[in-house]
Structure formats: structure tokens, C-alpha cells
Amino acid sequence: MMHFPRLSEELFTIRDWLRFTVSQFEESDIFFGHGTDNSYDEAVWLILSALHLPHDTLHNFLDAVITEQERKHLAHLINQRITKRTPTAYLVREAWLRGFKFYVDERVIVPRSFIAELLEDGLQPWIEYPEMVESAADICTGSGCLGILLANAFPHAAIDVVDISPDAIAVANINIGNYGLEEQVTAIQSDMFGALKSKKYDVIISNPPYVDAPSMAQLPTEYRNEPQIALGSGIAGLDHTHTILREAAKYLNDDGILVVEIGHNRDALLEAYPKLAFTWMEVESGNQFVFLLTKEQLKAK
Secondary structure, three states: OOOHHHHHHHOOEHHHHHHHHHHHHHHOOOOOOOOOOOHHHHHHHHHHHHOOOOHHHHHHHOOOEOOHHHHHHHHHHHHHHHHOOOOHHHHHOOEEEOOEEEOOOOOOOOOOOHHHHHHOOOOOOOOOOHHHOOEEEEEOOOOOHHHHHHHHHOOOOEEEEEEOOHHHHHHHHHHHHHOOOOOOEEEEEOOOOOOOOOOOEEEEEEOOOOEOHHHHOOOOHHHHOOOHHHOEOOOOOOHHHHHHHHHHHHHEEEEEEEEEEOOOOHHHHHHHOOOOOOEEOOEOOEOOOEEEEEHHHHHOO
16 A cells, blocks of 8 residues: 555656656556556556546646645555556546547446447448438447447437446446437447347447456456456357347348457357358458448348
8 A cells, every 4th residue: 555645745746646657557467458558558547537637738747746635646546556456447437449538437347349440430331321321229338438439420320329237328328428419329228139129220239248258267357347247258258149140130220230349259159150151340450359240141140
């Protein structure tokens, strides 16, 4: 446990705290993977967010002296990050995804998805005219982040964001409200498609739980501090994906498409569905993490 009074006497400026925080992180065994991959970026994120400063203004404030109360607050957050391995996103109640800021807390997993990258281009070339998309759904939405990116990509579409967890729905509604999207995005508590009844969509996306049992057993503590219901999906990590592949066609309009993220389970998926004509989407990290299927392909499986 860091001693608050001593730190308040020794560290005054943001530059002091940045140096100290990087050193503390480097000396610890914390795991990165919730938005950063190194001590420096993690320290900048924690400090600037905790002080309510924009992330692109660090150099303007490096030599700014912070108050005693702010110093105590920073010391507390750094201590929580190291000793409890609490993800920074939970400590500062925010996460970023492709330039969009989202409210998060321990009720949802920290936003991260390859699908977000694909939505920047409106799923081109599979969606030629974004303005023609009238309806879309995000299944297993968590914080609602991908649903909000759907609304940005398809501004004329009515968007449903769906999750089994009432806690997740509550967080999704915070983000929907923060972006003023109450008229376009609707949060629905549902076990997968269960409560959607006769709804139909032009686009369905999902970043469902997909961690397999062996990987769940080896997760770093930071991931164990996330809701486990949002991570694990059976022995092979495909239980939720099986449900999506079985049900999605009923909820797609003609010419509709399904886009699903599956983590590192491509080989297991191909073995389970040897006759399905998956299209593997290209993202910065490769082409084995996200697949696309049309309604016609799903019906033919």
C-alpha cells in the first residue's frame, strides 16, 4: 500500500506522477490488454482521465501542479491498479474504442472488438449503400459500444442492442444517453434472440462470449475482474456462436448479413461447420477473428 501523505509531499506535477506511475507499473506484474499494451500509455490514460483532462493535452499540463486531493486520488487509483489488478477502465469509468468514448464499470467487460474496425467503413463492400440499411442488431452488446458504432455507420437504421444481463443493459442505456441516441438505439434484455419475437434486421453483428474452457482457466487477474458470463462460452468457446448460427437466419431480412467475432476459434468453428461458406473479414490483426455470412448461406447450412 502506497503511503498517501509521503507521496503528497514528494510528487507535485503531472510530470512527477507520470514518471512515478510508469515506474510503479514496470515494477509490478500487472497485465495490459484493455486498451493499452505498455506502462507509459496506461499511466497517461489513468492520470489524465482521473484528472478530467483530454488525452491529447498531456504536454500542455506536464508541469501543472495538482492539488493535495488529486494526489491522494491518484495514489489510490494506482494502488488499486497494482494490488487488485483492477482494469484502468473501471478505475476511471471510461474506455475508448476507435475514437469513441464509453462509460464502463464492473457490470460489463471493457470494450474491445475487431468488429469496431470494420464498422469504420460501414462494412464495405458487403454494404454498398449505408443509407439503405434500415435496421440492425448487436447481440451480446455489453456496454452497448458496438451498437453505438452501428448507429454511427448506419444513421438511418433503427438499432437494437441485446444482452442477457440487466446490468449490461443499464450500462448500455448510459452510453446511449451520453451519445443522445435514445431515438435510434434501443436496449433489450434478452437471452440471445429469445425476446426479439418477429423482429427482422438488415444487419446483425455479435461479439459474443468466446473464451474456451482451457483459456478461461489461465486468464490474467485483470480479465477475471470482468463479468465471467461475458467471457466464457463452453468447452470449445463456441456455445454462443452455435446459437447465433442456428437462429440468426430467422431474424435477418432477405439479403441481410451476419457478422460475428470468434476470437481464436476459427479452426474449431470450421471443423464444426465444414459446409458453411464463411467469409473471413480482414482486420489489422489478420483474417481469422471475424466471419460474415449472408442469410442465404445460413439457410443453406
